[in-house]
Amino acid sequence: MKREKILPLIGFTLLLVCFSIALTRVFSRQRAAANPDEIVIRIAHWQLESGIRDAIDALARDYERLHPGVRIEQNPIPERIYPSWLRTQLVGGTAPDLIEIGKGSDDETLARFFVPLTEYVELPNPYNAGTSLAPLRWRDTFVDGLAGGDSYKPNLLEYYGVPLSMITVRMYYNVTEWKRILGDTPPPADYDAFVDICERVQKHAASTGETLFPIAGSNYGTPWFASSLIGSQTQRLAGRLDDTLVLKPNPIETALQFATGRWTLDEPDFVNGLSLARQIGRFAQPGFIQANRDDATFYFVQGRALMIVTGSWDAPSFRALAPFELSAFRLPMPSPDHPRFGAGTYGLSSEADTPTSAAFGLTRASRHREHVIDFLHFLTSQKGNSTFSRVSGWLPSVVDIELPPLVKPFEPVLDGHVNGIGMDVGGGADVRRVVDSNLGALFDANVDVAKIQGILRSQLPDAxxxxxxxxxxxxxxxxxxxxxxxxxxxxxxxxxxxxxxxxxxxxxxxxxxxxxxxxxxxxxxxxxxxxxxx
Amino acid sequence: MSRPFPLRLLPGLVLLAATPLPAADSPPASSPWDQAALGLFKDAHASFAQQAAAADREARFGEAVTLINLQPKTDTNLDRAASLLTAIAATDATDELGVSSRYYLARIAQIHRASPDNAAALRIYRELAGLSSPHALAQRAVVHVALLELFDPRLAPAEIRPGFDRLAARGATLTDPSALRDFHLVMGDAALRFNLGETIALDHLLAADRAGIVRATTQRDTWVRIAELARRTGRNDVAITYYRHFLDKFLRDSRRLMITERLAALTATQPAEAAR
Incomplete structure (x- = not known):
């Protein structure tokens, strides 16, 4: 047979096979749904990171064992297409019973397609029977009382989501390489100890000729570290600017105070913050500010950088990808007794305001509402959420859960001080754009702080x-x-x-x-x- | 020789794949007011508009208040809403729907128009405030009068204090808990921002708290402000009470350490209070 005839035939055959598979799946789903003896609960989310699917799977199997006749189907959707997928499913009437909310789920979408959970969260979670949480309202069993994240919708005045986790930002490190290069040196307790470690790694790399940098930098994680460092330097400044006496900087008030000249970029604490932030650039790979999240991850898991700054959500993926032992520590800050960078700081900042995340909502299209609520109860019971944390490697959302050793480094630190003013004054989109477009200058060792101030002075007020x-x-x-x-x-x-x-x-x-x-x-x-x- | 792919089957397969699924884009709530309460303004508006009786003032009011949030927002919709509200108020300007309609005429002028007319809104708010009505929105009008009068950037600094005092006297007549709370929140904030006296600010915030703050975000900031103002004005007992309220209720808040330290400092100077 001629090649010109075979190729189209292969193409048509493949098309037919794919189409048949799709049809089979659709019809088998309809058959399953039509089976009166079986209840199928479908759950969809965009958490494709390693561990999360395993955790939900483990909990689903546990639940199925407890409830014969109920089957849980998990449907992970890529983050990039999640909003459009969600819309299509909701409008088409084919939405799963439980859907992770937060992407593509504005107030109107929630009001139209999701069930308010307010009446449920006011009652105890029956799966907490026999535990210290038994008498508490369901919402009071979550670390933030469901007040943060995507759970409560203030415009709709209803609870729409029940969260599984929360996230913190940490400095991850390659334990294997750490021990090889630094011996028994513990994770740094403050900024100076961190600088010392970075310099030792640089010396080691220079003396051995190894390609190894202290930090895998990127335009994704490094600015968080920089902003935290600036925030540490401006804690006392924020206190002096607390005109409304709430003991905490409000982004809008801070921006307004900047716009009206109440404070300027010449504040010594802010200048110190800039000086401190730009120092971390010298510990990352050259040209790191052009690197994105994936580039930095690649650097780190390949062992070409000892540390990386990112959120706790990356821990399971790193553990799956990296051929070395992994741990993490809090982003180091200068202590108040630091001779150069101590004047503006009160000390380590608190993470008590960390909200819950990965919240799931119940769709109105669900035909098994009470079973879905029961499954949500199960997922977020003390035992269920503990299993979730253990299998996924993510932080739990429920109180009084003993953290697995792998998760412990990510536990929010509740003690500590309120953070100061960061680099993104007010946190608005235009300021963000100004800051992002000048990250290169901020981390450029050849550009002095005065020049960075000049750049910001010319662009920030309008922004x-x-x-x-x-x-x-x-x-x-x-x-x-x-x-x-x-x-x-x-x-x-x-x-x-x-x-x-x-x-x-x-x-x-x-x-x-x-x-x-x-x-x-x-x-x-x-x-x-x-x-x-x- | 190979047999050609049976192309005649394709239309059938395509039709099968394109079989429409049942639409789920239908409103979940039953009554139009329930729909409006869920933010489903389009569905609610359609329901109100179908209630044909022009004399049904509540339906016309529903039509108007959903029209003001129909997307895209147009002058035609706002004009129609204003016309409906004016007609409702013309029937009886002081009953429930009459007062509500006047209130929403002010809201359209102040918030909903592309070019706001604060002067027109303020005139209506003042009229409503002057009714001394128990209606929630008539009393709420006093809150808007305070916001528009005190925070007008054209107001000369010397005019702020007399204006504030006049408003404080008017606020004393409020009875609706929400209006009372919101009025004192505005006055407390204004007193602090315009340096009208920390004691005055404190008294207004305490009155707001007594009236009943319902949102946790407002409550936690207000309690901190009360405690801070009380500490600064020497009312240590009030400061201690509110620092304790805060620590008891808000178990996760980045201000806890600072507040714990301030409470410890205060109780150290007041041993009897500390022993409580």
Missing amino acids: VRSDLMRTVRQFVLNTARQDTLVAAQIILRGHHPDNAEHRRKQSELLEAQTMQELRRAWILHELEVPDSPR
């Missing part, structure tokens, strides 16, 4: 003001939307005077509106803008 006006517009959008919600609650309260929920929701909405309008009014006052365009 800060632009971000503040964007914040004002966002406040207007929020409060405008809440107007209709308030009207609905007022009417519903009139229809159902005995229903305390409508009173609570009306009160909460009005309070939320007031706080946003108050801050908006202050921004406009300080920027001397009499009226704010929508």
Whole structure:
């Protein structure tokens, strides 16, 4: 047979095979769904990292053993296509029962396609029976009381998600190489010890000719470290700028104070922060600021860098990829008694505000609502979440769980001080753009701090003001939307005077509106803008 | 010789694959007000608009308050909403729906129009505030008057204090817990920001707390502010109480260490209080 005829035939055959497989899967799913004796709970998420699927799988099998007749199907979806996949599934009526929320799930999507979980989270989790958590409301069994992350939606005044984990940022290190090069040297307790370790690694590499850098740098993880270092230097400055007496810097207030000249880039503490942050650049591979997350990961797992800064979510993947023992420590900071960088700092910052993450919502399309809630209870019981943490290597979201040794280094440190002002003044998109576009200069050893200040001085004020006006517009959008919600609650309260929920929701909405309008009014006052365009 | 691929089967396969799935894009809530409460403004608006009786003031009110959030936001929709609200208020300007309609006319002018008209909004808010009505939105109008008057960047510094005092007197008549709370939150914030006196700021924030703060985020910041203001003004008993409230309720907050240290310093100077 001629080659020209074989190739199309192979193509058509492959197409037919794929199509047949797809059809078989669709029909087998329909058959399974149609089986009255079996309940199938489908769960979808974008956590493709090693360990997470194993953990959910392990819990699913445990649950199936406890509940014969129930089958759990897991459906991991790549992060890049997750929002569009989610939308298609929800609109098409083919959504799984449980879906990780946070990407592509705005308020309207949640209201339309997901079940509010408020009535459930106010009751105890039955799977906690016999434990110290037994008498607690389900929401009180989570480290953040479900107040953070994607669990509670303040505009909708309902809980929509139940989280499995939380995340922290750490300096990971290659234990095998660490011991080989540094012997019994413990992880650094402060910034000077960290610098000493980095310099020893550099000396070792120079003397042996090995290609080994102290840190695998990238435009992904290194700026976090830099911002933390600046934050450490500006703790006392933040205290001096605490005009509203809340003992914690608020990004909007900080930006506004910058825009109105209450503080400048010449503040000695901020200058110290810049000086400190740029020092870490000399410990990373050359040209690291052009490297992305994957490049840095590659460097690290290949053993060409001793350390890397990233979130706790990467730990299972690193363990799967790296042919060496792995551990982690907190990002080191200068102590208050540091002769050069101690003046502006109170000490290590607290991680008590770490919110929960990886929250799952129940879809309205689910035909087994009570079973799904039961499975969620099981996943987030003290025992279930402990299993999740042990198998996945991720932090648990539930309180009073003893952390597995591999997870222990990522445990949020609750003691410590409030962090100061970071490099991204106010944290808005325009400031972020200015900072990102000048990372090269920040970490360039040939550029002095005064020049970096000059660059920021010329670009930051406009960016800060632009971000503040964007914040004002966002406040207007929020409060405008809440107007209709308030009207609905007022009417519903009139229809159902005995229903305390409508009173609570009306009160909460009005309070939320007031706080946003108050801050908006202050921004406009300080920027001397009499009226704010929508 | 190979047989050609049976292309005539393809249309059948394509049709099979394209069999439509049941749509799930239907509103989950039953009544239009429930839909509106869930933020499903389009569905709620369609339901209200179908309730044909023009004399049904509540349905027309529903139509108006959902129109103001229909996307895309247009002047035509806002004009129609304003017209509906004006008609409702014309029937009776002081009953439940009349007051609500006037309130939303002010909101349209202040928040919803592309070019806000704060003067028009302020005029309506003042009228509503002047009613001395127990209606929640009439009392809430006082909060908006405070926000618009005190934070107007054109206000000369010398005018802030008299304006603040006038508003404080008006606020004394509020009875609705939400309006009372929000009014004192605004006044406390203004007193602090415009340097009108830490004692005055403290008293307003304490009044707000007594009225009932419901959001944890507002509560934790307000309690810290109360404690800090109390410490600075020498009302150590109040400071100790609120530092303790904070530590008891907010078990995970990065301010705990600082607050614990401040509480320890205060209780060290007040042994009797420390023994409590």
